[in-house]
Amino acid sequence: MSPRERVQELQLRYAHAIDDDALEQWPGFFTAEGRYRVIPRENHARGLPACLIDCRGVAMMQDRVASLRTANIYNIHFDRHLLSPPLVEAPEADGTVRARTQFLVMQSDQSGVSKPFATGVYLDVVELGGDTARFRERTVVLDSYGVLELLATPI
């Protein structure tokens, strides 16, 4: 597969895992030291560092999954991630590539009513060195930073 195809495959597997409520798989899409951030676009644009979620390393992502499964109480919902094809830059010397991808997450409640929940752009740094492509960084720049109710599961 081409770098672009490998990036897209990783992104699709990530999206399907979340939408199928296989949250335990989510940290596995990252390198051990990988970074996952959800940052409001207004902060990102003004150089303000505050994020909604900021996981530094797989252990923090596993903690988030454990907390969602055992401690936190949030709206019962189903997500559906819709992705654009990734815009992929040429691979760098260390085997990483940068990609930009637009997303829309629809959220559905238990009565089967679906609403647009989140939209924005993924800014990814993907490691292609090994057999499996993984995110070294996944920054979710959130256009819809007026968060509807709350943000529990990852975008």
Added chain:
Amino acid sequence: MKLADIPVHAAAPADPLDGFRWPTDDFTRTPYRVFTDEAIYQREMERIFRGPVWNYLALEAEVPEPGSYKTVQIGNVPVVVSRNMQGEVTAFVNRCAHRGATVVRQEFGRAEGHACIYHQWNYDSSGDLCGVPYRRGLNGCGGYPKDFKPAEHGLQKLRVALYKGLVFGSFADEPPELLAYLGTNIVTHLDRIFVKPLKVLGYHRQRISANWKLYFENIKDPYHAGLLHTFMATFGVYRSTQKGHTLLSPGGGHAVVYSVTNTDSVESVVEAYQGTDNKYQTDFALQEPGLLQWSPDFHDGIGNLIVSVFPNMVVHQILNTFATRQVRPLGTGAMELYWTYFGFEDDAAERTAARLQQLNLVGPAGYISMEDGEAIRLVQQSITGESRDATSFIEMGGRGPIVDADHVVTEVCTRGLWQQYARTMGFAPEAAA
């Protein structure tokens, strides 16, 4: 009946709310209709947010330079907070004095003045009108009447008061003196946090499908925190068994709720949480405990502190995170919660990094706050069909006088909120008014 016997009502009909009274004078009951009634909502906008209160507007650090401005919402009124070219913080309604268009369209910015796009009325950085096009007409045609005075057509101004970097605004002609309005307990705890220049770290915004007062009730109620927010209970960030205090302002509408970490034992916790739905899970541990590593900013052991000021301000310290939260009503059944996170200008890089990491705990995605939006949404959802007389039940901590407590197993601050609310709205029982 003769025609002459039919009464003619020339006067305006009486406001049906004039007869509405709180059901109990100890404020242990709140009529659910205050969360759903449109007429009550409209009266709140007028009598509370545009009434004799101080609203929280912004941090001075958000408008640091001459011309810096920020748009906010007070009640249902759009307001601009602007540091004028003379360096003073001002606030004015963001509605053109000509035909009502929004004048300042950006959330943040810096400008010497503001022009309405509709007909180019020009205002300076204090909201005063400084020029209008075609004032004398064009080629002898049109123009404003000779008695048109720009000084009479500025943007509507709020009174502004500053305290330690916090900006407050009031629509009242003669608002109470700010420190008297806040009261000793609030001032003491603001003094504790606002000790030096602030550095803004960013914003969270949350749209909750609930009445704004449900959030204000929630924030004044320390009793829910150890039960709803399991993450806190489990990791000891906050438990109702910890030493804590519940402090009120003179009118009851403001509150300070705090707890001191490491002041309880495992045994007392296990006992206290018996009978709850597995809220205290002693075997649950973080793989990355750094999230909860706290290096206190102050030396009083307070790990969790919430200051709330009627009608729209919350200030929090949770471990090393600091934020203000502005409560913005959006109709009877919706609100925006606007969080401004800050540290201090002289924070070292590691201290800023620790604050940013702990933001995982707070805000709409936070481990210890995401439940609040869900809980109050559930209230709003299920009271919508209630009868007009239905009320909530607020007796944890007893029914007595609304006074400070040296613990957090109480809803007394919630009763205090309803006391100040009912008096401001003209709903207080006759005996307590």
